[in-house]
Amino acid sequence: MLETIWFLLWGLLWAIYFMLDGFDLGLGTLRPFIARNDTQNRIIYNVMGPVWDGNEVWLITAGGVTFAAFPTTYAVMFSTLYAPLLLILFGLIIRGVSFEFRGQIDSPGWRKIWDSCLFVGSFVPALLFGVAFANIFQGIPFDDKGVFHGTLFTLLNPYGILGGVLFVLLFLLHGSLWLAVKTEGPLYERAAALSSKLWVVLLVVAVIFLVDTWFVTPLYKNYLSRPLLFVIPLATVVALLITRLFIANEAWWNAWFASCLTILGATLFGIVGLYPNLYPSSLNPAFSLTAFNSSSSPLTLKIMLVVALIFVPIVILYQGWVYYLFKDKVTLEHLESDEAY
Amino acid sequence: MDVVLLSRLQFAVATMFHFLFVPLTLGLSILVAIMESIYVKTDDEEYKRMAKFWGKIFLINFAVGIVTGITLEFQFGTNWARYSKYVGDIFGSLLAIEATVAFFLESTFIAIWVFGWNRVSPKLHAACIWIVAIAATTSAYWILVANSWMQHPVGYVIRGGRAELVDFVAVITQPFAIWTFLHVPFAGYIVAGFFVMGVSAYHILRKSNVSFFSKSFRIALIFALIFSIGEVIVGDFHGKVMGKTQPAKLAAVESLWETAKGVPFSMLLIPDEANERNSLEMFQIPKFMSWLVYEQWDAEIKGLKEWPKEDRPPVTLTFWSFRIMVGLGFLFALLTVIGWFKRNRLETSRWYLRVMMYAIPLPYLASELGWIVTEVGRQPWIVYNVMRTADAVSPIPGGHVAISLAAFVLLYSLLGLTAFALMVKTARKGPPELPTILEVRRGG
Numbered sequence: 001m002l003e004t005i006w007f008l009l010w011g012l013l014w015a016i017y018f019m020l021d022g023f024d025l026g027l028g029t030l031r032p033f034i035a036r037n038d039t040q041n042r043i044i045y046n047v048m049g050p051v052w053d054g055n056e057v058w059l060i061t062a063g064g065v066t067f068a069a070f071p072t073t074y075a076v077m078f079s080t081l082y083a084p085l086l087l088i089l090f091g092l093i094i095r096g097v098s099f100e101f102r103g104q105i106d107s108p109g110w111r112k113i114w115d116s117c118l119f120v121g122s123f124v125p126a127l128l129f130g131v132a133f134a135n136i137f138q139g140i141p142f143d144d145k146g147v148f149h150g151t152l153f154t155l156l157n158p159y160g161i162l163g164g165v166l167f168v169l170l171f172l173l174h175g176s177l178w179l180a181v182k183t184e185g186p187l188y189e190r191a192a193a194l195s196s197k198l199w200v201v202l203l204v205v206a207v208i209f210l211v212d213t214w215f216v217t218p219l220y221k222n223y224l225s226r227p228l229l230f231v232i233p234l235a236t237v238v239a240l241l242i243t244r245l246f247i248a249n250e251a252w253w254n255a256w257f258a259s260c261l262t263i264l265g266a267t268l269f270g271i272v273g274l275y276p277n278l279y280p281s282s283l284n285p286a287f288s289l290t291a292f293n294s295s296s297s298p299l300t301l302k303i304m305l306v307v308a309l310i311f312v313p314i315v316i317l318y319q320g321w322v323y324y325l326f327k328d329k330v331t332l333e334h335l336e337s338d339e340a341y
Numbered sequence: 342m343d344v345v346l347l348s349r350l351q352f353a354v355a356t357m358f359h360f361l362f363v364p365l366t367l368g369l370s371i372l373v374a375i376m377e378s379i380y381v382k383t384d385d386e387e388y389k390r391m392a393k394f395w396g397k398i399f400l401i402n403f404a405v406g407i408v409t410g411i412t413l414e415f416q417f418g419t420n421w422a423r424y425s426k427y428v429g430d431i432f433g434s435l436l437a438i439e440a441t442v443a444f445f446l447e448s449t450f451i452a453i454w455v456f457g458w459n460r461v462s463p464k465l466h467a468a469c470i471w472i473v474a475i476a477a478t479t480s481a482y483w484i485l486v487a488n489s490w491m492q493h494p495v496g497y498v499i500r501g502g503r504a505e506l507v508d509f510v511a512v513i514t515q516p517f518a519i520w521t522f523l524h525v526p527f528a529g530y531i532v533a534g535f536f537v538m539g540v541s542a543y544h545i546l547r548k549s550n551v552s553f554f555s556k557s558f559r560i561a562l563i564f565a566l567i568f569s570i571g572e573v574i575v576g577d578f579h580g581k582v583m584g585k586t587q588p589a590k591l592a593a594v595e596s597l598w599e600t601a602k603g604v605p606f607s608m609l610l611i612p613d614e615a616n617e618r619n620s621l622e623m624f625q626i627p628k629f630m631s632w633l634v635y636e637q638w639d640a641e642i643k644g645l646k647e648w649p650k651e652d653r654p655p656v657t658l659t660f661w662s663f664r665i666m667v668g669l670g671f672l673f674a675l676l677t678v679i680g681w682f683k684r685n686r687l688e689t690s691r692w693y694l695r696v697m698m699y700a701i702p703l704p705y706l707a708s709e710l711g712w713i714v715t716e717v718g719r720q721p722w723i724v725y726n727v728m729r730t731a732d733a734v735s736p737i738p739g740g741h742v743a744i745s746l747a748a749f750v751l752l753y754s755l756l757g758l759t760a761f762a763l764m765v766k767t768a769r770k771g772p773p774e775l776p777t778i779l780e781v782r783r784g785g
Contacts, residue, residue, distance in 0.1 A: 071433050148737070
């Protein structure tokens with residue numbers, strides 16, 4: 001029971017991370033294609049400014065919880081995915097510092113360096129998170145000693161790449177909706193127009209992904225044995241469809257919320273399909289790491305549950321307050337302030 | 342290639358680099374919070390400028406600290422998988438608690454502090470930087486509890502081929518953890534105090550913003566004075582606990598080869614590790630070493646030869662790191678005490694200001710040396726007397742670690758140089774002049 005609760009919490013933490021940092025990663029990827037001058041570039045940085053750091057902590061928590069609740073999974077997952085994880089890490093490092101460093105020296109060349117870092121540091125993690133999770137859905141070639149039998153290119157199989165593309169598109173749409181929420185004028189107009197185009201592409205890729213998932217992964221097994229669970233993918237599809245409706249009505253906050261639900265649902269669809277596996281082996285199902293054979297002791301799970309049940313709601317409250325505090329659009333006036341990026 | 346050695350090197354690079362930024366974050370957040378609180382209380386704009394100026398340097402430092410912190414959490418899984426699997430039940434939960442209770446606070450409230458000058462009341466704004474400061478030190482507590490468990494594992498049993506938690510309270514309250522928790526943040530406070538004093542000294546010597554920097558200097562001086570003296574006391578207690586719980590580390594720290602009673606303390610000592618002796622022992626204080634550790638003049642201290650060679654930590658590195666760290670610790674106390682007597686005539690104490698300017702790197706050095714003593718002195722164990730470092734690495738090819746190590750060195754060098762240059766630039770420039778403060782714009 002404890003293991004199952006932690007399995008769900010584990011999935012939820014990853015889902016919240018993708019939902020929150022997703023729009024940062026999407027916007028960082030989108031920026032070179034949507035900003036036409038330095039003012040617009042700065043607006044994009046400042047649109048993420050007060051929230052990106054807090055968003056990223058959900059990743060640290062998701063990683064920390066993997067370590068705490070399922071140490072064997074943490075050990076095998078992080079060491080078998082060595083190359084992609086370090087690439088994600090390097091990406092997040094250069095992304096994080098580009099916010100702080102970019103405005104420190106007033107020179108176009110300097111800004112260009114950090115603009116490139118923001119792009120690479122957003123696009124690469126977005127893509128590789130998708131590749132990694134799609135491969136986990138399929139199963140990873142590792143043995144009973146936790147040794148990986150493959151290379152980075154083993155992970156770049158068609159379904160893995162499809163997962164990467166899906167994540168990038170989910171985040172791009174999420175980012176462009178956030179930009180539409182937070183800006184006005186030409187940047188807003190381009191974000192709005194782009195959102196409806198991205199939505200179509202996302203829909204097509206999502207359908208291909210859902211169909212391909214049927215053929216190359218065992219994810220639907222749990223759903224077929226308990227049809228009630230189909231609520232999750234259905235709700236996700238509905239959220240995606242409603243997103244389009246809100247885009248058409250130019251109800252940007254609602255569209256962004258719907259996009260949040262889409263990402264939350266998409267992640268949970270995969271996680272619930274995995275259950276009880278956290279990290280399945282494609283070599284032999286007996287090597288797979290599950291919520292039961294890789295978990296911490298009941299005492300640790302209980303202590304961690306108490307900590308999580310007390311502190312995670314508090315975190316959500318104060319982070320919600322920050323979103324509320326910085327809810328208005330980022331305008332040229334904001335850029336005048338001493339603190340703006 | 343040897344995957345153990347490469348993984349250890351990578352851990353050293355990632356951790357020591359991270360710890361170039363952590364101490365300043367720990368201390369400068371408090372100093373900025375003090376400055377801003379004075380502003381809120383007195384309504385004196387100069388203290389607001391002060392909080393903003395030092396805050397600007399703080400943020401550059403903070404950014405690098407944040408991004409390199411993720412590496413620390415990831416690398417236990419990527420490079421130390423067997424360790425993670427073996428001790429995750431205890432060690433992993435401490436890291437997860439750190440993220441949940443402290444890191445969220447730090448990362449969320451710093452944003453309100455940066456962007457919220459005109460959005461929240463001055464009191465609430467000052468509260469935000471206090472929350473960041475408290476969260477940073479809380480964060481340190483959980484990390485240091487985790488590290489202390491590696492130094493002196495308690496509250497666990499070995500069950501089902503791994504260490505399992507049986508007494509959480511014992512883990513988070515053991516004396517080793519409490520002393521470490523005092524020792525390390527104090528070091529951070531000293532780093533920040535000396536940093537602010539050093540930069541202020543630079544400006545006072547150049548007669549730029551003398552009032553602003555004299556006030557900054559004095560705030561930092563009182564802060565550094567308290568914690569420099571405190572650190573000497575805490576370091577002594579921490580050393581005693583270490584001596585009792587990690588006898589092999591103690592022997593290495595003192596380069597003591599033969600077990601003896603009433604061990605003297607040599608002011609000047611040069612270890613000769615290859616020949617298992619010291620090539621020089623001079624200016625001895627009789628029985629003082631025994632007294633330092635056990636407060637008994639005739640207490641027995643175990644020498645390195647009690648352990649087979651493969652169970653001893655590297656002696657030369659541990660010994661020198663400890664000696665220099667302790668020497669620096671006393672120097673910091675001395676410099677801040679001298680500062681106390683010169684606090685009201687800083688402008689004319691030019692040699693003192695010059696010394697303080699060049700002293701900026703010393704607390705950094707002491708902090709890094711402290712970690713070398715802690716981590717190298719624990720070898721060959723990753724968890725003292727429970728798991729060997731050589732048994733803890735991931736089952737991955739050495740070539741992969743070699744490539745990632747090279748990538749870390751390259752990326753961190755660029756990052757470190759950039760952050761250093763930007764901090765120097767900001768520090769040199771000083772605060773914006775008063776009349777223009779509202780017109781200043783950052784970036785293009």
